[in-house]
Amino acid sequence: MSFAAVEPSQALEFRVRGRVQGVGFRPAVWRMARELGLAGEVLNDGEGVLLRVKGDPSRIAALLRRIERDPPPLAHVDGIERRYYSGHLPLDFRIAESIGGPACTQVTPDAALCGACAAELRNPDERRYRYPFTNCTHCGPRLSIVTAIPYDRATTTMAPFELCAACEAEYRNPIDRRFHAEAVACPSCGPTASVVALGQAEAPRAGGADAVEIAARRIARGEIIAVKGLGGYHLACDATNAETVARLRGLKRRDAKPFALMARDLAVIRRYCAIDAVEERALTSVEAPIVLLRAKGPEHLPEAVAPGLATLGFMLPTTPLHLLLIDQFEHPLVMTSGNISDEPAVIDDGEALAEIAAFALTHDRDIANRVDDSVVRVMAARSRVLRRARGYAPAPLRLPSGFEMAPDLLAMGGELKATFCLVKDGQAILSQHQGDLENAATLDDYKKNLALFRSLFDHAPTAIVVDRHPEYLSSKLGRAETDTRALPLIDVQHHHAHVAACFAENGRPLHAPPALGIVLDGLGFGDDGAIWGGEFLLANYLGYERLARLKPVAMPGGAQAVREPWRNLYAHLKAAGDFDATPSTFGDWRALEGKPLATIDGMIARGLNSPLASSCGRLFDAVAAALGVCADRQAYEGEAGARLEALAAAAPNEMRGYALRISEPALIDVDPAPMWRAIRDDLRQGVSAQTIARRFHLGLAQSITEVAVRLAAARRFETVALSGGCFQNRLLFESVYDGLCEAGFTVLTHADAPANDGGLSLGQAAVGAAHLMRADMTRDGKDGACASASPAASLA
Template sequence: MSLQPHLVEPQESFAIRVRGRVQGVGFRPTVWRFARDLALSGEVLNDAEGVLIRVNGARAAVDALIGRLHREPPPLARIDSVETWPIAEVAADGFSVVESAPGAAHTQVAPDALVCAACAAEIADPFSRRYRYPFTNCTHCGPRFSIVRGIPYDRVTTTMAPFGLCTDCLAEYRDPADRRFQAQAIACHACGPRARLVRLDGRAVSFEQHSMLDDVDAVCSLLQKGEIVAIKGLGGYHLACDATRADVVARLRERKRRHAKPFALMARDLDIVRRYCSVDAAEAAALASPEAPIVLLRADGPARLPEAVAPGLGLLGFMLPTTPLHRLILRRMERPVVMTSGNLSDEPQVTDDVAARERLGGIAAFALMHDRAIANRVDDSVVRLSGGAIRVLRRARGFAPAPIALPPGFESAPPVLAYGGELKATFCLLKDGEAIVSQHIGDLEEGAAFDDYGRNLELYAHLFDHAPAVLAADRHPEYLSTKQALARAAAEALPLAQVQHHHAHVAACLAENGRPLEAAPVLGIVLDGLGYGDDGAIWGGEFLLADYRGYQRLGTLKPVAMPGGAQAAREPWRNLYAHLMAEMGWPAFAMNFAELEVYQALSQRPRASFDAMIRDGRFAPRASSCGRLFDAVAAALGLCRDRQAYEGQAAMMLEASVDAQALADEDEALAYPFTIPLLPETRMPYLEPLAMWNALLGDLILKTPPGVIAARFHRGLAKGVAAMADKLAGGEGEVRRFDTVALSGGCFQNRVLFEEVARRLVAQGFQVLSHARVPANDGGLALGQAAVAAALSIGDRPCA
């Protein structure tokens, strides 16, 4: 019998570069574990470009390592690219994890993440050394962006640097087999941050008074007793109270000066949420996801919360406990709590303990503080199920600053800084083929938000080592963000692309959907409040044939005066009056509809002054705004007629009032009609609402229920929008001008409108693109601006 020689596979050495969200998420110990399983030697380290692996072994084993990294990454990791090249043999005995290497930043900072199941089990286990420890975390969960101050993401570059590790934590931190290996926020009772309950009036806390043993647990008792408590969370302070107590919620509203805007809620578990809301599988998954956002849910459960929680709305915004601290506070809480941002109305969240005493002391009697500093303010994210997908309405904690990969064709794009808009402000950095959109910052007209915007611009430049070659901003000359961009462009001699507002909306939708740079133009339908048009007028209901490099305005909503300019956005009756005067004039309105309550209400207004203002035009600019049309219809139904307490209130209440049965079952012929004539000056097609107003006012005479009127309006507008798209594409027998439609703008955060428009467009044979990862509202503008500026810098090709 002959013996076959034993074949030894040749040993080779390779470097493997992994880019993406691979730092601070347990990626290196995962590599270490896989490499040991495969009998590979070498090393793995973090550096400024991501993770670098140097490995010796059989080529098949190296390929197997790469395959397992793709198939079995850590829960919070995201691999964007893997590059491999041969190198000289690595001198290594076994496989090891080595210290991070410095250098220019080309990697990602992970967002903060919901407490994982393993850590949640530990804090509930009396035999665990982290039993009831409120800052428990591991590489699969916990604080990330909110505590980071620099790159690479190591403990010394976070706000955990002051906390030296005890012997037990140090052993876990050094053990690649432990899930806390190199977990930069690792801590325990012995060595980590500590929470303390304080009275904001300076008096001592008496635990006997509350019958509780520790500071964190005492918060639950305080909430149950009807107190308002300020709680230091991941990215800022919250104000919490018992959501079932109408008197306490009213007290919080009065003290916070937030008179109508809905409050966010937190509940211990899904069972409590389901008492008040219906929750489907996608919504439940979003609540329990690592991002842990506020999820807007239908308030149609068997129990009801006080009207003061979300006045006039049919939705409640719930989140589950995001940190061990919140889990411990709510473990005995059998009912939901308000968990709203810790601030006075419209100001940014408080993050500093001293500021909490100064600014929240008049609102909350107690504060739960801790000694881990918040490096970066991050508000709670908000999402909603619409059109079968979870869609981001406010992108912040859990999502930012995770990058969005740019579509094919943008590989050679230079570094871009886009300054975004003025409301719901964000900015965007383009670097290495990725778009890094900042967290939601707020309305820049508020001084504190504007200051925070400036601090974040500096922070992101530092974290991502970003030096822009091109700047981008909105065309509106009075936007504070645009003024900043203009000043920097002049000071540093940088090219500045001023991007039309609605073009940026379309480009953002294209970018997040991966639409290639050289793809054919789409019809962008942008329905929002206000944007600066090419003609110096206010646009807000636009049909643009657009790609990244350019656009052509093909259609619009009817331009109608806004008496008082910005004041009209705050007082819906002004828009109602302007619409009725533009459609029929006062004599016809009085002749046909004088019996209506709305006629009596408008007749009491200073009509002569407003008629003169509209004729003059200087203080009543015309706007093709879909948002103002919603305001006008809401005012006709008596919703927020005099004044909106917050932006979008009238439109939100109009959506909330829609009768679901009428929406689903009524004859299509009852939808309020819009026609499509041509503007006299430009011959551009526009949506004319005259017939809609006649039908709506007629229904008011017939005492049609408001919910039915709201349903007919939404269906009619959607029908008109879809008809406009079909008309612009070309009729029967013609080659269509476009086959894809992109929907953007804040009005498409209205679920009824979005779903009705999208359904009709799909039925007409169009592919429909829409937002999910960035907001359809102005929170997505910066991404679109950056994409347009990058496209123009790569090469100029006008929109077809």
Template structure:
């Protein structure tokens, strides 16, 4: 007789793993038991021969539930035989937490069919779920992941649901949010004053049908979803879209859209097989998709707003050639869109720059001025989880925001990190995430937002406390950004002082580099790479603002071997908000504003710029007062956009000018011709990439009346070529054969693909972010990896 204890680690709780074990054990003729505990799933089995247990383990890997992810199966012989003649599922054991929580998952096909089946007892029930789908992180308060530790604890199951929950052969066996209309949460509709509305008054069968009716009338709806509130309106109703922009104070940033199926999306956008698979995946992110080619109007000219031809409001995504689409990922959303042959706007339920509402009372205060009606429910959202955002670039899906559907799924760290102490990394200031690292894996939080907002900062601290408790994480090492004033860094430094813990400050771009290395499984001992890190700005180790960096680096150390030529930011933060300031600074440093004004006096751009307070800007630049020098690639994009009149006098959202510049360039890349020139300057410490030569060529094109789309494309081509040329030179000089690309500027698909293709054609290996954002949402992972690497002795790093 052979008896074994089998430890399964990974994402194996709340996904129907134990009933799968039960089913397979019975099929293989095994006796024993299975339970959940803090380390994952523990199985005890007994068979006449070892081969039977081998077969069971093989089938367990091959037939694990769709949301499960097995990290390891560890088998240990048992000294004594099991005293049982069957196979049982035991109650969870409360032990030290070492397992993960599964991310919220989109409605599975079986549950989707039930809510549309009039004969099913869950017909039109908006909280239908099973072990293959439904809320997870958004409702959980602790581990083990059992109903008592979720916001469903206040809803006792009716006898029928309890029977499903207790039956190992049912797909709802131990589905913690299991419920039905008789025992679960309810949904209702209220007006702006909070009064409940009777669906019958709208000729509707229920609150969701009434909400759909009101949307069709042009009303704006607040919807309590899985991880937070949305604001919705008819995407084809121009007046409703404009009113939503006015109320939300979101004047330029594109709105996300939700459509009931792929066919509705394909009427507006091109959708590849890979994009379709991502849209229909359990994660169901917002996916940036290319609009279909503009249709010709009556004058034979192509429309500048192709989606307007598909009856969508032109203000959905001003200045864009992409739209952000998602499919309904909850039963509530599916029912709401069931009769809609066109998309709905589905944007976060908040004022711009504030965190998304998650609580009914908070929503009543903050959203009542924004929404005409509210669709509410009484299942508490414990953790705010925003919609994830992704884009397929350079042949693979890449996350731009990691939240619903992905977080907090653990990220397995590359070889070499297993012996590092438990680490807490605090992330950056914008697009913040936090990271817990231990035992060779990292738990990256959902997107938390910009800590400049006081509400977000408070929520950040609450989420930090929750994660530490949820995962019973006791850090012995802390990691923060070097910036002296980031709220996250201040919190980390205060924590280190109070708890007497070691603190490691990690340079911003080194963290980006470590993030992309970890994202690609680059082993700790694999050696240095050429990191090209392009973003808005980050605090450099010399006290200046960096943002266009070429580093020779590994996880532990880095050398700055190249960078963009620093240019002042006149007015500091104002230069970020008003791109024309960066344009003036670039021109002043390149060839002098006075010369450009004399050479091109008739250009509208020159006349517009001359109306600005340039004397004041010149004075603060000369004196170095509130005009810090920065090598920022993001500000270079802003300057070029400003030269083309993109982004407006003052941007209304982060990255607006650069995003509009990419959109313009995308319309002319194939016909742009040659790219604009750049220069390189050798200095004792690094090679400097100088953008000065591009301005003469760009202004000549403006003077010749070249279309702005072609100018934008020529900039992209020139900058990409300059990055590749300098990168190849630096790689050869430093003996490096791998290049790693990260930083928010590499969310620009044209730039990313051009640069990756250039290095790939030259025979270099190219690493790019995939499961972690290239923007500051990936900083905390990089900080944790740098801190871990520096904590390990040299022998461990070289083993």
């Protein structure tokens, strides 16, 4: 429909899709339309925003250009559809009441406190001076308080708070930035903060303006305080108080995993960390994630904050309550998740944190949905999400060209760092980080959020996609769902899903030629029943061919080998033919002294609970154990690898890496045997652990690049995709990335979705959609091949 053909008296209706509710979109359109002299109305409904307008066609066109080019800060327009409108319109332009309908709109992520609200909070002349729940359409709670669509106050946990006259006037005033800000509140009508004594039958409560100051004084005295945030409770204490930080570790049962930190501004963070321009933009963004920074400032925090690591995870205050609290301190606070280790963060006021904190800085606005803090890291000059939650989820990712007609489906994700993904209207809606489903409370939360997302997005899947691992709890749930609903089940190999997630995030079209996916992670169920984790797959969305791998090595004890890195060290040395149980050998590999090696030998020889694994994660564990790092036990997943990276970061600018042997059969093996002999020699010569760690990283990266070059010469591809949790290691990632770029490849990497298993459901969704569309084409006679319900390993 061209505007030139439209009479000025003809009314048009525009359907605006995207992130357009709860972000000040309607008042922005109202102002634009009135400035252009147009008549009509704008309103919310279940599918997004409806714009009905009458006037000069050129002015209507100008309005649409402004909507697309200059939406409000938190809005994102995915598309605008137009048609004639025959209904009645007002003579001026108005914002009309919301109407119901199918929920096809986007739900907006929670947004950090904006500059305008922060200024009000600190201005004694403002009526919201020091009010802990100040917000507007540009900031504040969204996903964490929503219960249904359309996003109106009545469908949020703000419903119990009736607006006062002053807030009502702002809410109804289209020129006010709080116009239809559903969480708008003030001291007269909104939520109230209080300090509550925990673990007492008659808990004393101190409220009002004094609550934050009371909490701050207790923190300054060395106490641990529970703080109710946007998507869950935090545990806060003085990060410079070594005794308190150590006590928090003991009470939280968190032996070594690093604590997140909060500081009032960048100047405080720079006292402890180096910050580049990209990291500064991430810290100050509306998402306000935790940013992993190099701990290279003039001042130092206690070792107990991040034991053995070279990075600190900092964030700026995300809510008015946090800002008021952190403003009381010249130094950082620990601001870690409010839970016992491995449990999901507490969101209900009735849930007990009393065994950790004596007092809570809390409030009476309920948290509807648990949302963790997001984590990002800048690598290769780009901010990359490691944990996608507050500020990012559930903002959808547009699927690439060719997926426009993808059917609605549900991808269940993995078991660790679990997420799920809905496909709807050509978009992938990735859930917030759920955690590890082995924990019963996390699994319950996963189920709750899955039901919520189905309701919010009015989603009815036509198929379920799962990981091929038969014991993943997410896969079991998906299989049960298909049985109950009589839906097709698509199972996707773990590492193929990783590659497809990287393809999808980077907009690689559905019908693009195969590219090489390099996936380095801890483990995934392979087609041969073995554990995979160091894979080179020539892949598209429909299938893959395994061209190379890290040479498989036994994992004696299975899951126990993940927890105890010395087992991987011994298995690797045995596989390399570089160990015999003599005193001189134990001098090289001290981590093996006193270990039951004869028992391990028997397990490996008989194949008893010693699966073969091509796992890059277990190789990192083995090298760490060789250097005395976490040899006996890892306190958390990936600890050995993270500490090994920290050692390497402290080394001189070493450029030489240990060589790995690259075989030449049909399936290339990358064999670390020569590396182990070089490490032994360096240990005997007294080379530092830092230098050995760096040489390991560089040698592995150089071997990966060499394999890619060899494969490209034989298979004629130009694009390489990097995925898997090991690529969250900055030194390894940047070394591989730079090497591949220098070799002339186009390199695809993760940024908006995690490289770890948090992005797995996105890849599953893309693979599942590709197979469903191919099956549809086959039924319609448009494709001569038949797609399997379970994607085959070979390229389709």
